[in-house]
Amino acid sequence: MAKIIPFKAVRPSPDKVGLVTCRNYEDYSAAELAAWLNFNPYSFLHVINPAYANVQSISLDKRFKGVALKYKDFKDENIFIQEERPAFYLYEINTKNKIFTGIIAGTSIKDYQNNHIKKHEDTLEYRVEMFKNYLHQTRFNTEPVLITYPDSIELTTWILLKKQNEPLSQFSTTNKEKHTLWKIDTQSDIDWLADHFENIPDLYIADGHHRSASAEMLYKDDKHLGNPNLDYFMSFLIAESNVKIYEFNRIIKDLNNYTKEDFLKKIAQHFIIKAKEQELWKPQNKFEFGMYLDGNFYALFYKNEKIKNDSFLENLDAQILYDTILNPILGIEDLRNDERIKYIPGKQSITAIKEVIDEGNYKVGFMLYPSDISEIKTLADNNLIMPPKSTYIEPKFRSGLIVYEL
Incomplete structure (x- = not known):
């Protein structure tokens, strides 16, 4: 009550x-x-x-x-x-x-x-x-x-x-x-x-x-x-x-000493990668991610066999990105305080991500699909906590x- x-x-x-x-x-x-x-x-x-x-x-x-x-x-x-x-x-x-x-x-x-x-x-x-x-x-x-x-x-x-x-x-x-x-x-x-x-x-x-x-x-x-x-x-x-729920997109300052080729090989372990070149592509569904790297856009599709139907938090897109790329590959542990990562609200055009990276201060950007209210409620009902900067509401x-x- x-x-x-x-x-x-x-x-x-x-x-x-x-x-x-x-x-x-x-x-x-x-x-x-x-x-x-x-x-x-x-x-x-x-x-x-x-x-x-x-x-x-x-x-x-x-x-x-x-x-x-x-x-x-x-x-x-x-x-x-x-x-x-x-x-x-x-x-x-x-x-x-x-x-x-x-x-x-x-x-x-x-x-x-x-x-x-x-x-x-x-x-x-x-x-x-x-x-x-x-x-x-x-x-x-x-x-x-x-x-x-x-x-x-x-x-x-x-x-x-x-x-x-x-x-x-x-x-x-x-x-x-x-x-x-x-x-x-x-x-x-x-x-x-x-x-x-x-x-x-x-x-x-x-x-x-x-x-x-x-x-x-x-x-x-x-x-x-x-x-x-x-x-x-x-x-x-x-x-x-x-309510209107937007995602928070991420931009990262470097590739953690990986070359572009090695970085793509690493993320291919978890994602099907499709080059979109200059198309301003953004995710259309859950388990899809956009990426901007070295002047080109990519579509990343999370491999279905990795999805765990019984884990609410591990199925959250922001958590998937952290567990598969941001932490193990790019070495980002503290999403709140690491100065190598910055967040851009999804209500801004993805051209804002492109422009910041093209200026040279950041190396790679990731676009997420926004969560919905049912995800937020399910996590709250199960006393689970979203990763920082998961939603812009x-x-x-x-x-x-x-x-x-x-």
């Missing part, structure tokens, strides 16, 4: 919401970041990146305190306003290719601990600790965990009905997305939605494993303070069929749109 709660959100004033919200901080190049900070005084980037010109020269502790102070400034200037009563929110993101619609709510730390909110990715302890310290210092979060729920005709019908109401805010962004937010605050709607999720046995984290782990760590450290908001973390709940939430205070 999944427990969700409404909460008293902090959000941008309606006339400034399009100016305040921003993409994830890490999505901006240095030039973009400087431009937004110089020319948009309302951007939430000012909050999450205070004193940005000197950000590399100050400690994390001072930076987090600066975030808290700048957030207070935004509230004092009425750029942010506090809701008077708890509410759920309905949020729609309309992109060029897809419309995403989900529910913003508080989800239970106890459900997370009891594995009713299931995970499929491992976390890095230092990142969890760092974000926990961030939450402890700033006392707010604006990046919800993306969580999927099973498709429900009843819930889909309810959402369509609520979308006919006047939205709380609506705005477009420079990357040509349209964002719409509705507030769900009548007691009957709140009760109906909470009751509906009470009948869902399990939820699944799609994106945000470090954020949820940090929320749990903060709960353990600070629950003695008696703040009920610590019992929950903000989530964006979306139907399984509504959309939608991506706008920072500063909804703030959950701690």
Whole structure:
């Protein structure tokens, strides 16, 4: 049974919401970041990146305190306003290719601990600790965990009905997305939605494993303070069929001292190799891989006799690539920290891989077929962990749109 709660959100004033919200901080190049900070005084980037010109020269502790102070400034200037009563929110993101619609709510730390909110990715302890310290210092979060729920005709019908109401805010962004937010605050709607999720046995984290782990760590450290908001973390709940899952492709700096010919012979032990020359070929099915090497594309087909029908993790394409090529041939053991490997989201054209390799800093690139939600759920149900950077999942939430205070 999944427990969700409404909460008293902090959000941008309606006339400034399009100016305040921003993409994830890490999505901006240095030039973009400087431009937004110089020319948009309302951007939430000012909050999450205070004193940005000197950000590399100050400690994390001072930076987090600066975030808290700048957030207070935004509230004092009425750029942010506090809701008077708890509410759920309905949020729609309309992109060029897809419309995403989900529910913003508080989800239970106890459900997370009891594995009713299931995970499929491992976390890095230092990142969890760092974000926990961030939450402890700033006392707010604006990046919800993306969580999927099973498709429900009843819930889909309810959402369509609520979308006919006047939205709380609506705005477009420079990357040509349209964002719409509705507030769900009548007691009957709140009760109906909470009751509906009470009948869902399990939820699944799609994106945000470090954020949820940090929320749990903060709960353990600070629950003695008696703040009920610590019992929950903000989530964006979306139907399984509504998420978009891309692969993460890989580029490698060298062939681990193999010649091209020897390298091809090595991978031929596990794959049928077909030269595609200049054709921009990408996998069409599971157990297929694309490769770009020395100016040419190749199709790699995993040999069927190697497939193990009873092993969920070993049948995952990202794991197959690691077990057959990246580790034994190219000598890459630590997928998170080895500087010889870089990851490119599958939503980018494979020409991006070609261009990077043609520039000479990388030697070989691999294109994967994206996982689907059933693979993610199967791994989570069996307490298995995907290799790092196995999935790039959309939608991506706008920072500063909804703030959950701690």
